[in-house]
Amino acid sequence: MTLVLLDTNAYLRLAKRIKPMLGVEFGQKGYVLTILKQVEDEVLASAKLRFNYPWFDNAELVAERLAQRIRLRQDEKEQVEAATSVLRAHVLGNAAAYTSQGRSPPSPTDCFILAFGQIRPAIVTTDDLGMHLLAKDFDIPIWHGHELLKKMLSAKLIDNARVREIYEAIENNDDLPRSWRAVKHTAFIKIFGPAP
DSSP states (O other), rough: EEEEEEEEEHHHHHTTTTSSSTTTTHHHHHHEEEHHHHHHHHHOOHHHHHHHHHGGGGGHHHHEEEEEEEOOOHHHHHHHHHHHHHHHHHHHHHHHHHTTTTTTOOHHHHHHHHHHHHTTTTEEEEOOOHHHHHHHHHHEEEEOOHHHHHHHTTTSSSOOOHHHHHHHHHHHTTOOHHHHHHTTTTTTTTHHHOOO
């Protein structure tokens, strides 16, 4: 089994459209998606996110998140917290790198997710360019959301129609990341055709 951690935006872009999603094993490497409690807490603490994603409190989705929640042992928790501090200090010490080229500095929650991926081997899925830079600096496996979508498609967990639906919904919400736009007519050429 290969654990795949979704950050807040990756979860919010996919959860409403792929059911069930968390805890379902797929692909040759047995990928299993999950989110951490910190991601839930981030959504619940943000009035803007709660307003934009009112379905987050849907009973079925809450039950799915609870059923698939990962519990850390005390020693793992201490290791993750220590690693989070190192990542956070790195971000603060290199602020210029994390605020250039359309990046925003990884938040404490972002650093926690990446630290978790480092301590408990997992692939972090995010479209946050700052998180990608930090993951690269510390050799933490990381995917863009569209890479996860491609793996789900290859494993037949979703079909072409669902990929189209996800792209359309994200575009309609004016939430299509640059990285998704860049691969729409390459990684998903069988679905969307060549670039116009």
